Amino acid sequence: MIDLHTHSDQSDGSWTPARLVAEAQKAGLEALAITDHDTFGGYDMAAGPARDRGLDLVCAVEVGTVFARRDRPSIRHVHLLGYFLHGPPAGEFRAWLRTIQEGRRSRNFLLAERLRSLGLEVSLEEAEAIGRGLTGRPHFARLLVQKGHAANVQDAFDRYLGPTGKACVPRRAPASVEAAARIRAAGGLAVLAHPGRWGANQAEVVPFLVRELIGPGLGGIEVYHSDHSSEDVRSLLGLAQSYGLAVTGGSDFHGEAKPGVALGTGLAGNLSIPREVLDRLRASGEGARGG
Secondary structure, three states, X not given: OEEEEEXXXXXXXXXXXXHXXXXXXXXXXXXXXXXXXXXXXXXXXXXXXXXXXXXXXXEEEEEEEEEXXXXXXXXXXXXXXXXXXXXXXXXXXXXXXXXXXXXXXXXXXXXXXXXXXXXXXXXXXXXXXXXXXXXXXXXXXXXXXXXXXXXXXXXXXXXXXXXOOOOOOOOOOOEHHHHHHHHHHOOOEEEEOOHHHHHHHHHHHHHHHHHHHHOOOEEEEEXXXXXXXXXXXXXXXXXXXXXXXXXXXXXXXXXXXXXXXXXXXXXXXOOOEOHHHHHHHHHOOOOOOOO
């Protein structure tokens, strides 16, 4: 069994990379991908412990993007997973990720200012102490809960941080087309993450994104995911076959940040991804090491 979608405390997960590796081994996983948002920090820190334990650690990242359309509203929250199946990418790709991180920090600075303008005593430094390697809205949400400004994380998003929240500051995300192209150019496999989350819009949005992103660099679909129903899996398998795309899957584990999702087995045991999924990815030639 494997898990190709997990997050450490270097982005929005709660477990350290070393703990993720140790718990993956305890759970009987043969391979693990740490797919932190916009950073390889978790992978870099886990590489040594994984090697010592004999765990197959896949270099990976998750990038939040936006797909702009001329005649219709943009499709936001298009998440792409980048898998580097034969080794880490060259420095150029890491440098691009750093520009995304810098944009995120600029947004966080404005977000902290806006929260203070609402009379909430919070600072960017306090949020960064929670977020460690990569601070985002989930860390501001936890800070608001700690300080008694919100009942829970969901309340913090509903009242302050979400799209309709009083302190909402949109983040300038990279274009989906650019992200897919950069992942492929760096020797990676670009995968459309958790497409089942589009719910009722899935039948329209997902095939559209697949058609538009294959040319720039999309190479796979995350078919198996904790949020996907059996119907989602059947539909996405058919879509992957129709377009000749690779099939991937993972729990999207976040530790205590998503307490219902277990490492490897997902939500209420709805996942059991065999090692053959990763073996087929590597054998296909996708994700050859970049120069």
